[in-house]
Amino acid sequence: MARILAVDDSPSMRQLVKLALSSGGHEVDVATDGVEALQVAEKQQFDVVITDVNMPNMDGISLVRELRRRTNYRFVPLLMLTTESTAERKQQGKEAGATGWLVKPFDPNRLLSIVAKVLT
Amino acid sequence: MGTADAQPPCGCETLEVSAEAAAILLSFAMHESEAPAVELGSALERIDQGLRPCAGAPARELLTRDLAACVRALQFHDRLMQQLAVIRNLLTRLADHPLPQMAGFGAQRWEELLAALRERLAADTHDELLELLMRTGGVSSGDGAGGEQAEGTSELF
Numbered sequence: 220m221a222r223i224l225a226v227d228d229s230p231s232m233r234q235l236v237k238l239a240l241s242s243g244g245h246e247v248d249v250a251t252d253g254v255e256a257l258q259v260a261e262k263q264q265f266d267v268v269i270t271d272v273n274m275p276n277m278d279g280i281s282l283v284r285e286l287r288r289r290t291n292y293r294f295v296p297l298l299m300l301t302t303e304s305t306a307e308r309k310q311q312g313k314e315a316g317a318t319g320w321l322v323k324p325f326d327p328n329r330l331l332s333i334v335a336k337v338l339t
Numbered sequence: 340m341g342t343a344d345a346q347p348p349c350g351c352e353t354l355e356v357s358a359e360a361a362a363i364l365l366s367f368a369m370h371e372s373e374a375p376a377v378e379l380g381s382a383l384e385r386i387d388q389g390l391r392p393c394a395g396a397p398a399r400e401l402l403t404r405d406l407a408a409c410v411r412a413l414q415f416h417d418r419l420m421q422q423l424a425v426i427r428n429l430l431t432r433l434a435d436h437p438l439p440q441m442a443g444f445g446a447q448r449w450e451e452l453l454a455a456l457r458e459r460l461a462a463d464t465h466d467e468l469l470e471l472l473m474r475t476g477g478v479s480s481g482d483g484a485g486g487e488q489a490e491g492t493s494e495l496f
Contacts (some may be wrong), residue, residue, distance in 0.1 A: 229416075229420060230373060236349055238387060239410050267367075308361075317496060318496060319493065320493070320496070321491060321493040324415075325417070326407065327407045327491050
C-alpha cells in the first residue's frame, strides 16, 4: 500500500482517481491545484504524486518542477494524468522531471498497474 | 406572438447579447453539472465501501468490473467541462470583438480558426473528430470517432 497525492482541479476527477486508487488499497490525499499540492506535500511525505497538467494557480508541470527541487521528492514517482497528448507537452513534462505521462480517460486497473510499476 | 417590430434595431447588438447570454448559460451549465457528477462519485465510493467486507467471489468480481466501468465512463464529465470551457472562452472573445473579428481565438480567417482549434483540441480523439466533422459535417455512428469512449494512453519516461 502506498501513500498517494492526487492533484486535479476537477472535483469529479479527484473523486474518480481517489476511488480507483483506494480500491487498490492505497491511501489517497487530494489537492485542487499545484499550490495546494505543494503545501500538502511539504506537510507529509507521499510515495507517488499523480497530477493533472492544466490547473489554476500552478499547473502540473510547474508542480513537478517544484517537487523535484525538494530533496525528499527527488526520487518519488511523479505521474502526469491529463487530456493533453502532444509530444511537445510530454517533452515539457519529461524535462520538468515527470516519471510518466498518462492520457485521460484512464482505466482504473491500468492506473493501479502503472502505480505498482513505478513503485517497484 | 412575435412580429417584425420585435426585431432589435441593430444585428450587431443582437449578436453580442446572444454571445454574452450563451457564455452565461454555458457557465451555468458547467456549474450545474458539477454537483451530479460529484454525487455519482460519492455513490461509487459507497459501492466500493460496501464491496469490501463482502459477498461471494463471482458477485464481487462482477461488481468490481462494473465499478471500473463507472470510473472510466464518468470521466466524460471532465472532458465535457474542458470542451465547454473552450466554447465559453470562444463566445466571450466573440462578444468582446467587433463583427469582422468574430472568428474567435483572435483568428481573422476560417483557416486560422481551424488551426487554433486543432492546437487547442490536442488529444488525438479530438483531432480525429474534428477532421471527421470537417469532411462530413456530422458524425456517423460505428466509425470509432466520437463513439465509445476510448481509453487513454500511458507512457513511462
